Amino acid sequence: MSARFFKGLPTFVLYLSISLTAIASGASIDVLNLIDKKDNELSVLDGEQEPYVSVKEVSKLLSDRLPFENAARQKIVLYIGNQRIKISNSSSFVVVDDQVFQMSTHALVKYDDIYVPAESFFSILKQSILPGLDYDAAKKLLSLNLIEFNINGVVIEQKSNGTILRVNTSRQFSDGDISSFVNNNGWFYLTVREGIIDTSMIKKTDTRGVVTKITSNQFDESAQLAFRLRSDIIGHEVYQSSDPNAIVVTLRTPFKKLASHIKDMKKRWRLDTVVLDAGHGGKDPGTIGRKGTTEKDIVLDITKRVGSLLEENTHINVMYTREEDVFIPVWKRTKIANEANGKLFVSIHVNSNPNRSVRGFETYLLKPGKTDDAIEVASRENAVIRLEEGKARKKYNAMTGENLIMATMAQSMFMKESEDLAAYIQEELDQLLDSPNRGLKQAGFYVLIGASMPNVLVEAGFISNPNEERKLKSAAYRKKVAKGIYSGIMRFRKSREQALAEG
Numbered sequence: 001m002s003a004r005f006f007k008g009l010p011t012f013v014l015y016l017s018i019s020l021t022a023i024a025s026g027a028s029i030d031v032l033n034l035i036d037k038k039d040n041e042l043s044v045l046d047g048e049q050e051p052y053v054s055v056k057e058v059s060k061l062l063s064d065r066l067p068f069e070n071a072a073r074q075k076i077v078l079y080i081g082n083q084r085i086k087i088s089n090s091s092s093f094v095v096v097d098d099q100v101f102q103m104s105t106h107a108l109v110k111y112d113d114i115y116v117p118a119e120s121f122f123s124i125l126k127q128s129i130l131p132g133l134d135y136d137a138a139k140k141l142l143s144l145n146l147i148e149f150n151i152n153g154v155v156i157e158q159k160s161n162g163t164i165l166r167v168n169t170s171r172q173f174s175d176g177d178i179s180s181f182v183n184n185n186g187w188f189y190l191t192v193r194e195g196i197i198d199t200s201m202i203k204k205t206d207t208r209g210v211v212t213k214i215t216s217n218q219f220d221e222s223a224q225l226a227f228r229l230r231s232d233i234i235g236h237e238v239y240q241s242s243d244p245n246a247i248v249v250t251l252r253t254p255f256k257k258l259a260s261h262i263k264d265m266k267k268r269w270r271l272d273t274v275v276l277d278a279g280h281g282g283k284d285p286g287t288i289g290r291k292g293t294t295e296k297d298i299v300l301d302i303t304k305r306v307g308s309l310l311e312e313n314t315h316i317n318v319m320y321t322r323e324e325d326v327f328i329p330v331w332k333r334t335k336i337a338n339e340a341n342g343k344l345f346v347s348i349h350v351n352s353n354p355n356r357s358v359r360g361f362e363t364y365l366l367k368p369g370k371t372d373d374a375i376e377v378a379s380r381e382n383a384v385i386r387l388e389e390g391k392a393r394k395k396y397n398a399m400t401g402e403n404l405i406m407a408t409m410a411q412s413m414f415m416k417e418s419e420d421l422a423a424y425i426q427e428e429l430d431q432l433l434d435s436p437n438r439g440l441k442q443a444g445f446y447v448l449i450g451a452s453m454p455n456v457l458v459e460a461g462f463i464s465n466p467n468e469e470r471k472l473k474s475a476a477y478r479k480k481v482a483k484g485i486y487s488g489i490m491r492f493r494k495s496r497e498q499a500l501a502e503g
């Protein structure tokens with residue numbers, strides 16, 4: 001894109017070439033480059049309701065770098081400016097650097113290329129990295145007013161003795177072009193001569209550490225960043241790094257022992273609320289045994305028994321996602337959990353397998369499924385969303401590829417604890433049940449996705465196995481299962497309290 005670089009403010013760039021804005025006809029999108037006034041076109045996919053454009057063609061138009069294609073995984077990465085744009089077949093998600101955007105419909109692989117819905121893809125590009133791009137869907141006209149930003153965003157990192165600001169740039173500036181100062185009102189200013197700043201990216205900066213707010217301004221000859229500071233700093237340094245290019249600023253704060261912070265953490269970590277989620281319910285029976293035993297009834301009984309044990313023996317507050325035979329949409333289950341400020345989420349299910357000899361208990365974590373068996377269990381448990389109303393179903397995105405990885409990443413902060421909890425539950429069940437321990441497993445479960453707390457899904461046994469169906473029908477056996485889950489939660493609480501006492 002360097003050829004399209006020009007100095008000064010972008011807004012003046014000639015929107016004059018009106019003669020070229022002829023209405024597009026046929027199967028293509030007209031492209032009007034407002035800088036070099038060359039026009040061009042993008043072909044669109046036949047037979048689709050809305051125009052789909054080729055990702056490779058868009059890349060050729062907007063970048064002089066070739067895209068990276070992974071044909072086997074049906075993914076493509078575009079390099080536009082300093083950013084990577086990832087698109088996967090069958091996914092409606094577009095990942096721009098690490099930000100996720102969603103298109104109106106999913107990408108399609110055709111003719112050795114990936115196609116995306118034009119209107120929403122261009123809108124994502126405009127919002128994220130190319131504010132000078134405008135798509136007129138009615139006229140099928142794409143106008144390009146592309147300038148190259150050289151200040152592309154800020155990443156803030158908090159260290160024990162200060163805050164680091166990394167201002168990402170696409171070139172090196174001379175030291176004389178960079179100036180900085182702290183004013184009396186608690187703002188730190190960084191001014192870069194010849195800087196052209198992507199203010200839309202600056203707005204997205206996550207503030208942390210001593211920085212509470214960021215603003216940016218584009219002037220004729222320079223760009224300025226202003227950082228609002230939470231507290232005094234004892235000094236600052238500015239230097240440039242290369243590979244990748246950045247202006248790095250350190251804001252030094254006095255080092256202090258964070259006693260109040262630790263107290264806060266302890267309060268936040270205290271296991272005061274446990275959310276128990278009995279799977280299925282109402283019009284969704286879950287899996288059904290040969291003798292007619294329904295999963296929804298078995299798991300509600302086990303769940304209530306776990307709750308009673310917690311209520312009788314501890315001061316832990318128990319929150320149920322359902323206490324009766326009612327249908328609760330999957331998304332609502334984690335919403336209930338989060339609103340209750342739960343510290344643990346335990347979803348209780350029983351299993352089924354076409355092979356009637358399969359039996360035993362297993363506990364799942366939310367991670368991409370490793371084995372075919374695990375994926376099979378997850379897709380069966382996830383199938384319930386088909387029973388939800390059409391509108392609500394839109395809340396779910398396919399639990400595959402990128403989506404699942406995103407969900408897992410969001411869960412990673414709880415992952416170690418979820419693993420501990422799952423391991424304790426398995427060990428305790430193993431002590432009590434005369435049934436095979438099938439261990440810890442991982443797969444993508446919708447019901448675990450939204451929970452902002454350590455979470456597991458227990459599959460307490462197979463009602464497809466005649467022996468286990470018989471056992472699960474007995475109250476004495478369900479009592480044992482409940483005892484095992486309860487003891488697992490107790491061990492989890494103990495280990496967390498120990499960790500806090502040591503911390």
Ligand SMILES: [Zn+2]
Nearest residue numbers: 279286349350
């Ligand atoms: Zn289930």
